[in-house]
Amino acid sequence: MSGMVEKRGAGYWLTHVGLIIGVLIIFFPIWLAFVASTVTQPEIVHPPMPLWPGDQFFNNYRSALVSGINAPVARMLANSMVMALGIALGKILISILSAFAIVYFRFPGRKVFFWLIFLTLMLPVEVRIVPTYEVVAGFGMLNSYSGLIFPLIASATATFLFRQFFMTVPDELAEAARVDGARPMRFFWDILLPMSRTNIAALFVILFIYGWNQYLWPLLITTDPDMNTIVMGIKQMFPSGDDIADWPVIMATSILAMVPPIIVVISMQKLFIRGLVDSEK
Amino acid sequence: MATIKLDALKKSFGKVDVIHGVDIDIKDGEFIVIVGPSGCGKSTMLRMVAGLETVTSGEVQINGVGVNDKEPMDRNIAMVFQNYALYPHMSVFDNMAYGLKIAKTPKEEIAERVQAAAKLLQLEEYLERKPRELSGGQRQRVAMGRAIVRKPDVFLFDEPLSNLDAKLRVQMRLEIKQLQKSLGVTALYVTHDQVEAMTLADRMIVMNGGVADQIGAPLEVYKNPKTAFVAGFIGSPATNFLTATDLAGVVEVGDGTLGIRPEHLQLCPAGEGSLNVDVLYTEALGAETLIHAKLANGAPITVRQDGQMELPESGANLDVRWQADAVMLFDKNGQRVANA
Amino acid sequence: MEKRVTFKGWMLPLCLLAPQVIITAVFFFYPAGQAVWQSMFIPDPFGLKSQFVGFGNFEFLLSDRYYRAAFATTAIFSGLVTVVSMGLALYLAVLADRLIKGSGVYRTLLIWPYAVAPAVAGVLWLFMFNTRVGVVAWYLGLLGYDWNHVLNEAEAMGLVVAASSWGRVSYNFLFFLAGLQAIPKSVIEAAAIDGARFWTRFRTIVFPLLSPTTFFLLVVNIVYAFFETFGVIHTITSGGPQQATTILVYKVFADGFVGQDLGSSAAQSVILLIVVGAMTIIQFKFVERRVHY
Numbered sequence: 001m002s003g004m005v006e007k008r009g010a011g012y013w014l015t016h017v018g019l020i021i022g023v024l025i026i027f028f029p030i031w032l033a034f035v036a037s038t039v040t041q042p043e044i045v046h047p048p049m050p051l052w053p054g055d056q057f058f059n060n061y062r063s064a065l066v067s068g069i070n071a072p073v074a075r076m077l078a079n080s081m082v083m084a085l086g087i088a089l090g091k092i093l094i095s096i097l098s099a100f101a102i103v104y105f106r107f108p109g110r111k112v113f114f115w116l117i118f119l120t121l122m123l124p125v126e127v128r129i130v131p132t133y134e135v136v137a138g139f140g141m142l143n144s145y146s147g148l149i150f151p152l153i154a155s156a157t158a159t160f161l162f163r164q165f166f167m168t169v170p171d172e173l174a175e176a177a178r179v180d181g182a183r184p185m186r187f188f189w190d191i192l193l194p195m196s197r198t199n200i201a202a203l204f205v206i207l208f209i210y211g212w213n214q215y216l217w218p219l220l221i222t223t224d225p226d227m228n229t230i231v232m233g234i235k236q237m238f239p240s241g242d243d244i245a246d247w248p249v250i251m252a253t254s255i256l257a258m259v260p261p262i263i264v265v266i267s268m269q270k271l272f273i274r275g276l277v278d279s280e281k
Numbered sequence: 282m283a284t285i286k287l288d289a290l291k292k293s294f295g296k297v298d299v300i301h302g303v304d305i306d307i308k309d310g311e312f313i314v315i316v317g318p319s320g321c322g323k324s325t326m327l328r329m330v331a332g333l334e335t336v337t338s339g340e341v342q343i344n345g346v347g348v349n350d351k352e353p354m355d356r357n358i359a360m361v362f363q364n365y366a367l368y369p370h371m372s373v374f375d376n377m378a379y380g381l382k383i384a385k386t387p388k389e390e391i392a393e394r395v396q397a398a399a400k401l402l403q404l405e406e407y408l409e410r411k412p413r414e415l416s417g418g419q420r421q422r423v424a425m426g427r428a429i430v431r432k433p434d435v436f437l438f439d440e441p442l443s444n445l446d447a448k449l450r451v452q453m454r455l456e457i458k459q460l461q462k463s464l465g466v467t468a469l470y471v472t473h474d475q476v477e478a479m480t481l482a483d484r485m486i487v488m489n490g491g492v493a494d495q496i497g498a499p500l501e502v503y504k505n506p507k508t509a510f511v512a513g514f515i516g517s518p519a520t521n522f523l524t525a526t527d528l529a530g531v532v533e534v535g536d537g538t539l540g541i542r543p544e545h546l547q548l549c550p551a552g553e554g555s556l557n558v559d560v561l562y563t564e565a566l567g568a569e570t571l572i573h574a575k576l577a578n579g580a581p582i583t584v585r586q587d588g589q590m591e592l593p594e595s596g597a598n599l600d601v602r603w604q605a606d607a608v609m610l611f612d613k614n615g616q617r618v619a620n621a
Numbered sequence: 622m623e624k625r626v627t628f629k630g631w632m633l634p635l636c637l638l639a640p641q642v643i644i645t646a647v648f649f650f651y652p653a654g655q656a657v658w659q660s661m662f663i664p665d666p667f668g669l670k671s672q673f674v675g676f677g678n679f680e681f682l683l684s685d686r687y688y689r690a691a692f693a694t695t696a697i698f699s700g701l702v703t704v705v706s707m708g709l710a711l712y713l714a715v716l717a718d719r720l721i722k723g724s725g726v727y728r729t730l731l732i733w734p735y736a737v738a739p740a741v742a743g744v745l746w747l748f749m750f751n752t753r754v755g756v757v758a759w760y761l762g763l764l765g766y767d768w769n770h771v772l773n774e775a776e777a778m779g780l781v782v783a784a785s786s787w788g789r790v791s792y793n794f795l796f797f798l799a800g801l802q803a804i805p806k807s808v809i810e811a812a813a814i815d816g817a818r819f820w821t822r823f824r825t826i827v828f829p830l831l832s833p834t835t836f837f838l839l840v841v842n843i844v845y846a847f848f849e850t851f852g853v854i855h856t857i858t859s860g861g862p863q864q865a866t867t868i869l870v871y872k873v874f875a876d877g878f879v880g881q882d883l884g885s886s887a888a889q890s891v892i893l894l895i896v897v898g899a900m901t902i903i904q905f906k907f908v909e910r911r912v913h914y
Contacts, residue, residue, distance in 0.1 A: 022713045023730045026790060029745040030733065032756065036748065042493050047759040098641040103624055107631035112760045113638055120649050128894075130877040130886050131655035132648060154648035159641065172366035176427075180380035181354030184628040187700045190379070194370040213738030215852035219877065231738040235856050247754060253746050261736035269729060273795055 030258070036251035036281075037061070044247045056248060064252040069237040071225035073234070073253050079145075079222075080212055080229040081260070086149035087211030088204050091158050096196065099162035100188055104174065117156040131222055143224045152217060158203055165199050198271060205272040209261045230257040283357075283434035283467050284309050285330065289339035292325055299325050300600060301491045302339065307469070312461055314470045316478035317488030317515070318536070324439055327471045331437050343434060354383075359428035360437040360533050364444060365420045367412040367427075370421050373399075374408040377426045386517050391430075398426040417420070417564060418449045425460070436461065438470040442477065479503070487511045509615035512540045518571060518583050520609070521546070527580045536613040543585035545607035548572065554600025558582060560593045575600075652866035655892070659887035671884070678888035686866060688872070688889070695868040698782060699846035706786035707838055710793030716821070717794075718801040728798065735791035739784075740852030747857045770858065774865035777858045781866050784857060785850045793838055800834035801827070840904045844897065869893055 032051070036044055039054035064073040101107075103112055132151050141147030153185040171190065218232040228236060234257060237250050265272055285307040292300040297450075299322045315323040329335040330341055332353035340347050344600060348356050359380075367376050373393055381391045399405045402422040404482050412420055421441065428436055441457070442450045458481055461468045472478055478485045479499045487502060489494045489510045495502055506512035512520045520540045525533075532539055534557075551557060558574035561581075565588065572584040572593060584601060610618050660678050662671035682688045713731060717724040734742070749757040750770060758768040770776040806826060812822045828835075851870050854860060860875060862865035867875065869889065878884030 011719075013721035015716050016723075016855035018716045019713065019720075019727050022709070022716070023727060026731060026734060026787070029742070029749060029787065030737075032749060033745050044754050047754055047757050049754065050844055051756070052629035073627050094641040094644060097637040101634035104628055105630070106627050107634045110634075113642060117645060118640060118651070120645055128649070128652045128656050128890055129873065130883060130890065131659065133878075134655070135652055150644055151648040156641075156645070167624070170364060170366060172362040172364055173368065174624075174628075175331075175353075176360070176362060176366035176368075177379075178333065178628075179331065179353045179358065179360045179430075180427075181383040182379075184630075184633060186383065191368055191370075197370075197896045213740075213852075215738060215740040215855070217872065219855075231740050231852070235740060236742050244753075245695075246862060248747070249725075250744070251748065252739050258737050261738075262733055265732060265736040266729065269732065273728075273732075273799075 021210055030255075033251045033254050036247055037255050039248060042245075045079070045244060059250040060252040061256070064249045064256065068153065068233075068253070069246060071228055071233065072257055075226060076230040076233040076241045076253075077256060078226050078256075079148075079227060079259075080231065082145050083148045083214070083218070084208045084211035084260075086145060087152050087214075088207035090149055091153040091155075091207055092203055095152065095156070095158035096162050096193075096200070099159050099166055100192065102159075103163055103166040104184065104187075112251055117159055120155045126178065129216065136221055142221050144229045147221050148214075148227075148229070149211075149217060152214065155207065158207070159264060161199065161203060162196065165196060168194060188225055198274070201268065202274055205264055205268045208264055212261050282364070282485035283344050284342075285435060286342040286345070287326075287330075287339070288342065290326065290329065290336065290341065291338040292322070292329060292334065293337045299491050300337075303486070303493045305486060305493070305496055307467060309406045310465045310467055312458070312468045312470065312481060314472060314478040314482035314485045315488060316472055316475055316482075316485055316514075319473055320486040322491040323471045323473075323486075323488045325442075327437055327439055327469055330435070330469060331358055332356050345390070353603060356451055357431075358433040358437055359431050359435070359437065360468060361421075361424045361441045363440040365424040365441075366413075367423055369412055372411060373404060373415070373423050373426075376412065376423055380427070380431050391522050394430045394432075395426070398429045401429065402426050417445050418453065421445060421449075421453055425457070433466065435593075436466050436468040436470075437470065438472075440472055441470075442472070443474070448475075457481065471493050472483050475517065479515070481530070487514060489514075494585075506540075506609065507617050509538060509540060509611040509617075512542075512609055512611070512617075516542055518543050518585065521582050522611075523576075523580065523582070524576060526581060527576055532608070534610060537618065538611050538615075540609040541603055541607060543571065543583045545603050546582075546584040546601045547603070548584055548586065548599050549602055551598050551600050554602035556582075556601050558599055558601055560594050560597045560599060563592055565592060574599075637783075656887045656894070659883055660748065660891045661884075663884045671828040674884070679886045679892070682885060682888055682892070690864065691867050691869050691872045694778075694864075694866065695847065698778065698785075698850075698866070698868050699843050701778075701782045702789065702846040702850070703839060703842040705782060706782045706789035707793050707797075707835070709786070709843060710790045711797050712766070712796035713790070713834075714794050714801055715827075717798055724798070728795070731794050732791045734788050735795075737788055738852060739788055739850055740856050742784050742788040743781075743853040743856030746780060746853075750780055772862055774862055777862055777866050781850070781853050781857050784853045785846060788853075789842060789845060796834055796838055797831070800831050804830050837904070840900055842902055847893075847896070 022031060035053050037060050038057040040056055041054060043049055043054065060108065065077075066072055066074065068074075068076070098113075098117065100108065102117075136142060136147045136151060139147075141150070173191060174187060177191055182190060213231055214229065218227075218229045219235075222228050222232070225233075225236070230253065234250060234253050236252050237253065238245050285305075287303050287305050289306075290300060290303045291298070304325060305313070315326060317323045325334055329336050331350065331354075332351060334459075335336065336349045340349055343356060343358075353360075367378065372381065376394045377398060378391045381394065386394075386534065395408070396405070399408055402425055404419065404422055404426060407415060407419060412423065415423065421444075424441065438457070442453055445453060454477060457470075461526050470477075470481060472481075482499050484496060485497055485502060486493050487510075489508070494509045497505075497508045502511060503515050506515065509522065513522065522538045522540050523534075524538055525535065528534060528539060547554075556576060558576055561573045561575055563573070564571040568588045570586050570588055570590065570592060574582050574584065576582060582601065612618050628750065659671075661673060661675055663674050664671045713727075716728050717731075720727075737745075747755075749755050750768060752758055755768075761768045763902045768776060770780045808826060808830070809822060812826045817825065829871050847868070848870055850868070851874065854866055854868060854871050855874075858866040860871050870893065873886050873889045873893065876889065880886075888901055
């Protein structure tokens with residue numbers, strides 16, 4: 001805290017003022033969306049729209065959740081939830097198992113598997129969309145949850161993270177467990193898994209948001225509105241051509257699309273920041 | 282209760298030989314300390330007995346049965362690790378009970394045995410705590426407790442005291458010794474600290490570069506080291522080694538060395554002793570005094586005398602002398618040779 | 622880095638690896654290989670046959686005016702997003718770091734946009750600047766500025782940069798704040814005792830000590846701008862006007878799915894693959910170096 005060096009005075013208050021201005025700028029788009037989701041369509045299409053919430057909150061949100069435009073937003077929320085949870089839990093599961101195998105065993109081909117898995121680091125789905133689309137279509141997985149989930153868990157970021165964590169677990173713990181008579185899977189369940197709790201939780205937050213916020217992939221493979229996720233579904237709510245968009249409902253949907261990930265981030269803030277800073281460094 | 286036999290035990294990592302063949306018969310209830318500098322292979326040897334390292338050649342026998350291919354859990358051993366290796370997410374009770382749970386011991390018996398061990402180690406109040414809520418000494422006791430509850434044939438200790446401060450180390454050393462004697466369990470104990478080795482061991486194995494230089498009772502090793510390495514490693518301050526040039530005209534050592542312990546040297550006025558020295562500085566420790574001096578050719582030499590005796594001044598020119606039977610002669614390979 | 626202890630056996634580890642290996646093979650290596658393979662073919666108009674053209678697609682792409690324009694657009698876009706989001710984040714982080722108490726409150730408020738999907742961020746910014754209903758566009762009109770990102774290329778670029786940077790400020794802020802708080806206070810106090818004023822201290826002490834964080838964020842933000850901003854572009858401009866906001870990832874999508882030119886799209890994927898590969902290597906070198914700090 002370089003504040004220790006500063007005098008408390010004008011500079012101190014200027015710091016707060018600067019931060020408050022920053023927070024206001026950052027918050028303004030969200031605030032505006034919230035206001036738009038609580039007013040009527042005429043109030044928006046005759047600019048300027050009000051900057052303070054109106055009384056249509058329940059109407060707009062009910063309308064969005066129950067009927068939506070192409071599909072009920074409640075349905076899209078459920079789809080997003082399945083996809084985000086599937087990606088977060090699926091990736092954690094396959095990653096922790098393979099990291100355990102790579103770190104705690106010596107077997108033929110270990111190095112090859114290691115490098116094959118690690119080649120996938122940082123290569124986003126955007127880069128290989130066309131062939132991946134063909135694979136998923138070939139499996140008949142278009143408009144399905146498995147089609148939404150599997151291609152997005154095919155990367156090694158989480159494996160890498162677990163591997164790094166396992167490397168910091170003292171060797172003696174595994175030795176003590178062996179002396180205590182624990183076989184490999186017993187050691188995994190009783191010792192390694194409980195010790196990884198915070199890492200798992202932090203990773204869950206990051207992966208949940210990653211999954212929830214996916215856009216291009218669901219856009220490609222969910223042609224059925226009932227399979228749309230909320231993040232990609234918003235864009236589908238805009239009319240083609242010159243028709244006027246139903247802004248209150250669209251904005252209510254936008255707010256609904258933000259709420260779950262924001263709740264996750266804020267409620268697990270400490271874990272998430274630790275996980276983020278650790279995982280990316 | 283067990284006997285252990287190491288038979289021509291060898292270990293290599295790839296092409297590097299780290300243990301060159303060690304033989305020893307360990308009697309039931311004996312406390313054996315393996316001592317040596319870091320990298321001498323002492324921990325590797327212990328881990329081979331534990332079953333945590335494979336044996337390259339030779340054999341480990343427990344109770345006359347070869348155990349080379351047995352898993353650690355099937356050897357009926359217990360091990361105390363240098364960093365204790367307590368499971369951080371488990372309570373003290375669960376840490377001690379873990380091995381018994383895996384062995385499917387009945388719940389009541391687990392509770393009974395953990396309670397008994399906790400009582401023995403004065404850990405009863407801490408059973409519900411997590412390892413991070415304990416002091417270093419308490420963690421050490423938990424690690425001991427985890428070993429005790431399993432009622433093993435053999436205790437294996439891998440530098441268990443090196444993470445404790447000096448005072449606690451002395452206290453725990455005593456406790457370990459008493460515990461081992463009262464339980465009567467055969468123990469193998471690895472340390473780099475020769476004081477621990479001297480105080481704990483019934484017999485010690487002095488390791489040097491993968492070779493057991495000497496195996497014997499502490500005082501026997503101290504009094505009669507078989508190699509220059511052992512003479513230098515056991516005893517503090519270390520033995521003085523003098524070469525032919527240092528000893529010109531005093532003793533004939535050829536291309537070997539003469540070892541003489543600091544406590545076997547006495548200072549005397551110049552001209553009355555065997556070697557002339559210049560006193561560099563003195564360290565008065567109270568009960569004893571260490572005098573660091575140099576020979577005419579600059580070689581260092583240390584003399585230890587009783588704390589009651591008069592301190593020589595720095596820069597004083599004096600002689601040192603010794604009893605002929607205190608001298609240890611070594612050949613050019615460091616092997617002990619009979620005094621001429 | 623290897624573990625000293627290991628468990629024996631090879632069946633169990635192979636079973637443990639199997640789920641990841643199978644999923645990665647089917648949904649990663651096979652498609653990636655396909656991308657490389659397809660990049661060397663031109664399909665006929667009916668999609669029945671393909672003609673092998675070797676590096677023809679690449680040669681065509683690299684000489685293609687539109688593709689080169691997309692490269693330039695991506696460079697400008699990534700550069701702007703990186704500078705804007707990192708600049709704003711650093712400014713806020715330095716302010717928050719000056720506070721002895723209360724930086725946690727600001728942190729909680731400032732991490733909100735991290736949770737907002739790029740596509741949703743695009744909708745929010747589109748709404749503010751919409752030419753018909755956008756409240757910011759309306760007030761700009763009041764000031765005599767006629768905002769129209771649908772027609773004006775620079776304004777379109779400005780809007781996608783703003784929306785993309787907005788979502789990124791949180792992330793950069795968290796790392797900068799962590800980086801600043803990791804600088805030993807004694808170093809800064811020593812500089813203060815030496816008489817350095819705030820700005821001098823920042824320029825000569827704080828910023829150099831922050832350089833590992835800055836460099837890391839630079840790479841990560843460029844990668845973000847390259848790949849994860851698809852949602853912003855698609856919701857706000859759809860690459861327009863006149864392809865002024867068509868970045869490389871958008872063009873892969875547009876050519877492959879809209880234009881159905883699979884060979885070209887695959888070749889573009891391969892080029893992106895090489896770009897990402899290079900950045901990964903840079904980042905890994907950096908991570909390695911960081912270990913020795």
